[in-house]
Amino acid sequence: MTVTVGGLVPQAAYDVAVIGAGVVGCAIARALARHPSLRVAVVEAQDDVGQGTSKANTAILHTGFDAVPGSLEARLVREGARQLAAYADESGIPVEPVGALLVAWDEEQLAALPRLAEKAGHNGYRDARLWGHAELRDAEPHLGPGALGALHVPGESIICPWTTTLAYATQAVRHGVDLHLNSPVEQLSRGPRLHHLRTARGTLHARHLVNAAGLHADILDRQLGHDDFTVTPRRGQLIVFDTFARALVRHILLPVPTALGKGVLVAPTVYGNVLLGPTAEDLDDKRATGSTADALALLREKGRRILPGLLDEEVTAVYAGLRAATEHDDYRITAHPDQSYITVGGIRSTGLTASLAIADHITGLLAGNGLELGPTRDLEPVRMPNLGEAFPRPHQQPRLIAADPEYGTLVCHCERVSRGEIRDALASTIPPRTVDGLRRRTRARAGRCQGFYCGATVRALFEGAQA
């Protein structure tokens, strides 16, 4: 098992290097780990997996009911959703099949719902049903006045995005993939047989290259001579409401979509909170993950119409993620066989859902580019710590606590995170490098006090493990 965070990167050439340890890059690495004869590296700029767009989204496992029929995205979302639901079950990634309601607030939107049901059918999703006003009110009694009807999409689920990326990466590393963190690729070049990836930690060499660099995929693509797309970061700001708000909403409440995207939604999270967002703002800056007063005010205004009671609830946090939007409507996945190179660009709003199907697709393209995959093996399953409210947490399990009292000693009281869970995360295959990384593995400091009560203890435990 190799995870490196410092020192020089290895000199011996890899069969495949994957740039980017987001949910997509980690899924690709995991798929390649099925082939034991391959030497695979993941090269990541930051100090943890899933630190880019993959950590800041709306965490919905989509059915793909509203994708553009016939597009690559539609196929990979449809297949990926099924694959990820099964994988989550096997790996302990929390998923709740709460279903979605596309709510119509005026006659025009109401008239659009049958077309959306038809589109769902074209995407192979046949369970969507039109609901009248009364049915909608019964299902969501706290909706604001003026909701006329809805399209019910029972297959939409909520999922933990942090555990998903970590599960893929953990499984990949346990099966021999090298994960090089803190290794921003500054320059790419191709010799007669090898790619050369110049990083801050030396130059890494690989026969085949996969560019899964998310927001930066276009920059790396240009270094290899391609000019197929430009990433325009599309910021999505969100507000997280405290767990007391959870009783107000049972489904994912979606608006009728517009050309700019899926619009502002209200959705429960697997951690027991409620999300309001995201915005859709096209920006120039690929680091602009801040929140703005104007956008938060806009979200509150939209939220007031959807679920008026939500605005009386406490806000736990705000955050923003950047979608890797491009000038094209579909993913920009391109194989360049003459360069033994694959671009995985433009994975905008659905990459979490589609990740496992994207990984299978890329494996096929690598083989098409001439990579000898060699024999295939089944991967040893991983079992991830449960971060979901709908499943038993360690502090709720008397037998577990009797066997190991650390699971009964709460450190973060808001999120009910025990010392045992923090200890396990710090000793895991890919341990966190910051207290924020620890939060994404345990929920410690993610609750209503945002670490005011437990922050010092969490930091002491974290620093103790680094010593």
Ligand SMILES: Cc1cc2nc3c(=O)[nH]c(=O)nc-3n(C[C@H](O)[C@H](O)[C@H](O)COP(=O)(O)OP(=O)(O)OC[C@H]3O[C@@H](n4cnc5c(N)ncnc54)[C@H](O)[C@@H]3O)c2cc1C
């Ligand atoms: C607001 C919002 C809501 C969303 N909601 C959903 C949803 O509900 N469901 C869903 O399925 N999807 C959703 N998405 C989309 C989903 O989050 C993305 O499609 C997915 O996270 C993309 O993953 P990625 O691995 O391609 O990119 P990233 O997670 O950004 O990973 C790319 C990685 O590459 C690294 N990198 C970049 N340049 C270099 C370099 N030069 N050298 C080394 N490393 C580099 C970065 O550090 C980063 O870690 C949403 C996105 C946003 C922003």
